[in-house]
Amino acid sequence: MASIRRNAKDDTKIKCRAIGGKLYFELTGDNGQIIGSGLKYESLASLINAIEFVRSFSETALINDRTLS
Numbered sequence: 490m491a492s493i494r495r496n497a498k499d500d501t502k503i504k505c506r507a508i509g510g511k512l513y514f515e516l517t518g519d520n521g522q523i524i525g526s527g528l529k530y531e532s533l534a535s536l537i538n539a540i541e542f543v544r545s546f547s548e549t550a551l552i553n554d555r556t557l558s
Contacts, residue, residue: 490550492518493525497547503540512536516543 496502496518504515511529514536518524527543530536 490554494547495519496524497544505536514540 493516496516502517504517506513506515508529511531512533512535513529514527515523516525525543527536527539530539
């Protein structure tokens with residue numbers, strides 16, 4: 490989660506992609522590996538809204554680590 494918080498605000502870490510006519514984004518970490526991705530969106534406006542949502546809530550999001558259960 491720390492990596493997401495740090496990288497979500499960095500434009501160079503967000504890559505926009507398209508597959509099957511739908512748009513999505515990938516968030517990469519400092520090492521270039523994908524650490525998160527968005528859903529598939531029909532419009533560019535929806536994609537941008539999703540990226541902005543991740544950016545705005547990455548700092549305050551609660552962490553629910555299910556790998557420890």
